Amino acid sequence: MPKDIAREREDEWFVRHERELLEKIRRERQKRLQEQLQRETQEELERLRQLHWMKCPKCGHDMEAVTLEGIEVDRCTSCEGIYFDRGELETLLLQKQKRRGFFRRLMGLES
Structure with a gap:
């Protein structure tokens, strides 16, 4: 080569x-x-x-977990605002609806 x-x-x-x-x-x-x-x-x-x-979206102060109707929610220690995580509000409303239905049936207002 x-x-x-x-x-x-x-x-x-x-x-x-x-x-x-x-x-x-x-x-x-x-x-x-x-x-x-x-x-x-x-x-x-x-x-x-x-x-x-755990800071309040409204005022920025600390929030604490509190139990409301058996559901743990977040409450501002300053402005007292209550904030729900995903699904908590629906659970609370469902519990209230069941309870209201029970009392309405008890009173004979619903069958």
């Missing part, structure tokens, strides 16, 4: 190999950046959750 052809193939190999290495390094860097962003996002979400946990 002539020297020029051998050198040309060798140069092609180095160019191809360098391109592959650069692409691998770029993918690894991109992966690290995504993981870092994900960690920072999770940390920020956790920080915000801790900052706002």
